[in-house]
Amino acid sequence: MDRESSADQRAHSIMQQTESGERKALIFPEKQPGEGGSSSLTSASFNFINSIVGSGIIGLPYSMNQAGFPFGMLLLIVIALITDYSIILLIKGGTLSGSRTYQALVHSTFGFVGYLILSALQFLYPFIAMISYNIITGDTLTKVFQRIPGVGPDHFLADRRVVILISTVVFTLPLSLYRDISKLGKVSLLSMVLTLAILITVVIRAATLGPQIPPTENAWSFAHWNVIQAVGVMSFAFICHHNSFMIYGSMKEPTLQNWSRVTHVSVSFAAVLSLLFAAAGYATFTGYTQGDIFENYCKNDDLATFGRFCYGVSIITTFPLECFVTREVVSNVIFSGILSTTAHVGVTVVIMAAATAISLAYDCLGIVLELNGALSAAPLIFIIPSACYLKLSAGRWFQGENLLSCIILLAGVFVMFIGVTMTILYPQDCSHGAELFYCSPSNLSVIHTTPSSGLLPPQNVSQNASQST
Structure with a gap:
């Protein structure tokens, strides 16, 4: 049977062409002259891919170490499929409720309490992501600078705290002060190119360095006991729901068809990159794999130094996307969605100062990825989109198309609670910047x-x- 559910019919009916041939916007009202987004489908895809392929990709080889390589690769594919499905589910939920933002969708569905919970999660995830970006910047660029003649271990450029402060003041803060996310389209394209260069670096080292490091015991076993922690890291790597409405709203023609195309292309591209990166990184170091794969490479490895440089720059260009989301949450909760120029600058500075302060004090990336994945990403990917759609759609939860949403919701609840518990009880160690044996x-x-x-x-x-x- 190819008949769509009544919920899908309602969603598509909003998107049908009018008699004059003009399309209605999916969530936003018809655009008035001078209003609406300015991003093409290509630019929106660049921003979306950049949002997915952030700091999380660097921890995917580490997730293979946790889950077991064969099972980990299967899990990565499953999470990519769920991500693609749940992103479109969000937009369908927005259609059914007439919502313009993620917060408005949850507020209309579960009331003010649901709105507060979602706002906390939607702030927490990108905020912790910003912390992880700073940790990566400090870890990677210090090793890059130490390859410059005259820059030794005691030089100020070898101090991760100094590097984090410089990158924040000179690069990420100015980019984060933009008001229009579409202005980051070209920056996101640069980040994608750099990510491809990083992938090539990791693949080359898998072929040249991997055979010289004997694999650890049970390196290729099918699955490991702490697989739930791996799901948290993978969820962190694929989460992009927190800025989906924002990227959707930046499109020139925000229609369900266009959004589905952007989503499929973006998630598929990110999934291929993630699978290659996870496989090549884990195959090189097996059980020695760190939360930040570049912590595994030796400081005198020039190719790895190039990869570190590319990733450091990529992270700096990705950082503003997360800051946009945290600022939007604060704007909606505290300022009723309207920020004056002074408030815009003030909120941005406060958010970035808080993230920077925490990243200066902590340097273990693996635990940050695990905790953020289980505590924030799992609810945003698995639980909330499914719960909103089930609440708004017609029919029973355990019948028809709603059954898949129900299964995803239950899986998300399990991953969230078990993942957070295991991360607290069994924290993974890291090298703290020291060279491995x-x-x-x-x-x-x-x-x-x-x-x-x-x-x-x-x-x-x-x-x-x-x-x-």
């Missing part, structure tokens, strides 16, 4: 070891690995 001079740095000479006997690898942890 295979980079020390006594172990013949892998960068200068030929494939024929080998790296270390397996027993020495195990011994050094235990000492490093």
